[in-house]
Amino acid sequence: xxLSTRCCGPPGxxxxxxxRAEVLEVSVEGRQVEEAMLAVLHTVLLHRSTGKFHYKxxxxxxxxxxxxQDVDCDFIDFAYVRVSSEELDRALRKAVxxxxxxxxxxxxxxxxxxxxxxxxxxxxxxxxxxxxIPWELWTIKVxxxxxxxxxxxxxCREKVGEKLCEKIINIVEVMNRHEYLPKMPTQSEVDNVxxxxxxxxxxxxxxxxxxxxDSLGTSVTTxxxxxxxxxxxx
Amino acid sequence: xxxxxxxxxxxxxxxxxxxxxxLKTVQVIVQARLGEKICTRSSSSPTGSDWFNLAIKDIPExxxxxxKALAGQLPAVGRSMCVEISLKTSEGDSMELEIWCLEMNExxxxxxxxxxxxxxxxxLLLKSLLAITRVTPAYRLSRKQGHExxxxxxxxxxxxxxxxxxxxxxxxxxxxxxxxxxxxxLSCAYRINLAFMSTRQFERTPPIMGIIIDHFVDRPYxxxxxxxxxxxRAGEDSGAVYPSVEDSxxxxxxxxxxxxxxQCVFTVTKAHFQTPPPVVTDTLKVPxxxxxxxxxxxxxxxxxxxAALGVGSADMGYPVLFAGGLxxxxxxxxxxxxKDGGVPPIPSQPAHGTQADQExxxxxxxxxxxxxxxxxxxEDTETVSNSSEGKCGxxxxxxxxxxxxxxxxxxxxxxxxVTMANLDIPFAMFAPKNVELEDNDPMVNxxxxxxxxxxxxxSLHSEGSSxxxxxxxxxxxxxxxxxxxxxxxxILPMDLGTFYREFQNPPQLSSLSIDIGAxxxxxxxxxxxxxxxxxxxxxxxxxxxVETLQ
Numbered sequence: 208x209x210l211s212t213r214c215c216g217p218p219g220x221x222x223x224x225x226x227r228a229e230v231l232e233v234s235v236e237g238r239q240v241e242e243a244m245l246a247v248l249h250t251v252l253l254h255r256s257t258g259k260f261h262y263k264x265x266x267x268x269x270x271x272x273x274x275x276q277d278v279d280c281d282f283i284d285f286a287y288v289r290v291s292s293e294e295l296d297r298a299l300r301k302a303v304x305x306x307x308x309x310x311x312x313x314x315x316x317x318x319x320x321x322x323x324x325x326x327x328x329x330x331x332x333x334x335x336x337x338x339x340i341p342w343e344l345w346t347i348k349v350x351x352x353x354x355x356x357x358x359x360x361x362x363c364r365e366k367v368g369e370k371l372c373e374k375i376i377n378i379v380e381v382m383n384r385h386e387y388l389p390k391m392p393t394q395s396e397v398d399n400v401x402x403x404x405x406x407x408x409x410x411x412x413x414x415x416x417x418x419x420x421d422s423l424g425t426s427v428t429t430x431x432x433x434x435x436x437x438x439x440x441x
Numbered sequence: 442x443x444x445x446x447x448x449x450x451x452x453x454x455x456x457x458x459x460x461x462x463x464l465k466t467v468q469v470i471v472q473a474r475l476g477e478k479i480c481t482r483s484s485s486s487p488t489g490s491d492w493f494n495l496a497i498k499d500i501p502e503x504x505x506x507x508x509k510a511l512a513g514q515l516p517a518v519g520r521s522m523c524v525e526i527s528l529k530t531s532e533g534d535s536m537e538l539e540i541w542c543l544e545m546n547e548x549x550x551x552x553x554x555x556x557x558x559x560x561x562x563x564x565l566l567l568k569s570l571l572a573i574t575r576v577t578p579a580y581r582l583s584r585k586q587g588h589e590x591x592x593x594x595x596x597x598x599x600x601x602x603x604x605x606x607x608x609x610x611x612x613x614x615x616x617x618x619x620x621x622x623x624x625x626x627l628s629c630a631y632r633i634n635l636a637f638m639s640t641r642q643f644e645r646t647p648p649i650m651g652i653i654i655d656h657f658v659d660r661p662y663x664x665x666x667x668x669x670x671x672x673x674r675a676g677e678d679s680g681a682v683y684p685s686v687e688d689s690x691x692x693x694x695x696x697x698x699x700x701x702x703x704q705c706v707f708t709v710t711k712a713h714f715q716t717p718p719p720v721v722t723d724t725l726k727v728p729x730x731x732x733x734x735x736x737x738x739x740x741x742x743x744x745x746x747x748a749a750l751g752v753g754s755a756d757m758g759y760p761v762l763f764a765g766g767l768x769x770x771x772x773x774x775x776x777x778x779x780k781d782g783g784v785p786p787i788p789s790q791p792a793h794g795t796q797a798d799q800e801x802x803x804x805x806x807x808x809x810x811x812x813x814x815x816x817x818x819x820e821d822t823e824t825v826s827n828s829s830e831g832k833c834g835x836x837x838x839x840x841x842x843x844x845x846x847x848x849x850x851x852x853x854x855x856x857x858x859v860t861m862a863n864l865d866i867p868f869a870m871f872a873p874k875n876v877e878l879e880d881n882d883p884m885v886n887x888x889x890x891x892x893x894x895x896x897x898x899x900s901l902h903s904e905g906s907s908x909x910x911x912x913x914x915x916x917x918x919x920x921x922x923x924x925x926x927x928x929x930x931x932i933l934p935m936d937l938g939t940f941y942r943e944f945q946n947p948p949q950l951s952s953l954s955i956d957i958g959a960x961x962x963x964x965x966x967x968x969x970x971x972x973x974x975x976x977x978x979x980x981x982x983x984x985x986x987v988e989t990l991q
Contacts, residue, residue: 274481372576383616
């Protein structure tokens with residue numbers, strides 16, 4: 208993958224040649240992180256989920272119906288549409304919650320990124336384990352800002368709302384390119400392409416991971432630490 | 442000759458897909474402007490009536506409107522389906538906010554599989570539409586509707602008319618799907634020059650530029666035209682009976698085959714239905730005119746393009762056109778110019794056997810209901826175009842809107858001094874001003890303020906006056922003797938009392954003088970865009986500077 212510097216999947220996953228990578232960047236206040244991430248992830252998954260497949264005889268299948276619902280954000284002047292699936296929503300909230308906690312934790316300068324990777328499984332023969340081949344990677348770079356007063360927070364609500372509108376438009380643009388999508392699988396292959404564990408919708412196989420960026424010398428403490436370390440190393 | 446390669450079955454399927462795609466597109470857009478959160482359930486077992494595998498409810502009235510507009514045709518080159526979203530205030534002013542366009546161009550994709558790829562891509566496009574309808578400015582406006590304004594929709598088929606959106610409108614592309622007969626494009630053009638003011642304005646905060654231009658004055662007449670909420674929960678207000686979903690739609694059950702993937706077993710069953718003739722209510726429906734005015738935010742001289750009085754409607758983007766491109770089977774009722782401004786009232790004579798185009802309201806059931814308009818025959822407000830009165834009521838007249846301008850609050854000038862007699866600018870809060878009306882612009886020529894005395898002066902003079910606001914205080918009081926407290930006369934050549942006497946009438950600060958003050962304010966406002974541009978250019982530097990502070 209020519210954009211390997213941007214891919215940040217779990218170590219060991221080699222991006223395929225046709226893995227398309229998209230990067231979005233947002234600057235948000237701490238309490239906006241969760242909603243902003245959910246908005247982006249849900250919008251992507253809305254486009255990357257289908258109804259449940261029901262295979263019938265002769266290799267035909269029918270597709271279930273995907274419902275949608277509006278979600279209003281509490282800390283951002285923004286609303287988005289997500290797939291009506293509580294299981295999917297719970298899974299995303301769990302991942303985003305972990306990401307938010309990691310961002311808040313020590314060692315973080317408020318910068319990190321969360322990635323949503325769509326992959327296909329390629330079954331290998333024993334004793335080799337299955338390969339995961341990503342075909343689309345979405346990375347959201349987050350910069351957490353701290354605001355001083357209520358007026359700034361109000362402005363931030365609106366600004367982040369506008370930014371997210373732009374991101375949604377960007378996502379839709381990418382989706383509209385109609386680039387590579389895995390072939391519709393046969394019944395035996397469906398679990399290599401789709402996540403069939405949910406009861407009401409069927410997203411493409413995906414995994415979410417995140418990284419907290421270590422700041423590089425922007426804070427005095429880090430610089431001092433490095434200086435002392437360097438001195439001691441001599 | 443474009444579809445020679447397309448089997449007749451494929452062609453039939455494709456036409457059906459496009460037709461239902463158009464209907465679902467309208468549903469998504471209108472439902473997104475209802476002002477409510479939409480929620481539909483996923484269902485793992487296909488019900489057979491969910492087109493494109495998406496749970497999108499069908500509001501019968503909306504389907505009816507869409508089918509009426511399409512009149513059995515499909516979007517084709519030069520024949521686009523447009524959904525116009527506009528805002529209408531409780532006083533009858535209206536404004537176009539968005540035009541959603543479903544268009545077809547000539548670029549064909551012969552290789553694409555109709556029943557499989559096209560279908561799935563149309564489904565994806567509907568999902569994109571769901572997402573995009575929430576990110577244009579009108580969404581937030583529509584969520585707040587109900588009290589001061591409502592959101593209306595109108596569907597038309599033919600040429601896209603964007604001029605009602607004002608200057609500087611923006612476009613967002615929702616997506617495209619190539620088919621063997623052409624490429625379907627879905628996009629939205631939306632007005633932006635109200636985006637930032639709108640939510641604030643309707644939250645009752647002062648306009649952002651702090652200029653009190655005007656404010657709404659109660660109109661003597663109720664706003665025109667009965668509107669119907671496009672709410673599928675009850676049709677109590679409309680007497681119309683619309684065919685229910687199950688009866689009117691063809692049921693679609695799609696099966697896809699994976700062996701080989703290119704084959705598709707596609708079955709469509711037509712549910713048996715009777716088509717009751719659509720019952721049209723007998724109230725007249727009024728096309729809401731998109732008002733075209735431009736609003737230059739950066740200029741203190743807000744420029745104003747008066748609505749064309751008698752000018753060809755095509756220029757001003759009136760949605761109701763007699764120009765070509767419209768379905769001639771539906772001639773539109775035209776409304777004569779109202780005397781009260783804004784949306785003109787319906788003339789009392791019945792429609793000339795024609796059916797009016799409809800403006801449908803997107804509000805929840807308890808939304809605002811407007812009473813039928815009464816022609817303003819008895820009022821005597823002056824109107825600018827007296828000559829147009831003779832044309833009132835004729836369906837073949839060009840649509841004209843009359844502006845009645847009310848003088849703003851705090852302006853001392855009597856009403857009859859307003860040159861454009863009684864022109865009421867809709868959305869006056871953020872209405873641009875006629876350049877020629879600068880004389881009446883309170884910012885340029887502020888009203889005669891009370892004679893400004895310095896507070897010091899006022900308080901010194903008056904021993905009983907509370908800072909008289911009229912006339913010169915010197916005339917009213919004569920200082921006889923002034924004994925400032927704690928002062929001694931004999932020590933200094935200038936004592937406190939002398940000081941007071943000498944300096945009791947300082948000249949007015951030039952910046953406080955009205956003319957210069959107003960001018961400099963106006964100059965300041967004029968220079969704002971330049972300053973903003975400079976600042977914007979240097980934004981990186983500012984950011985870097987801020988970074989160093991953190």
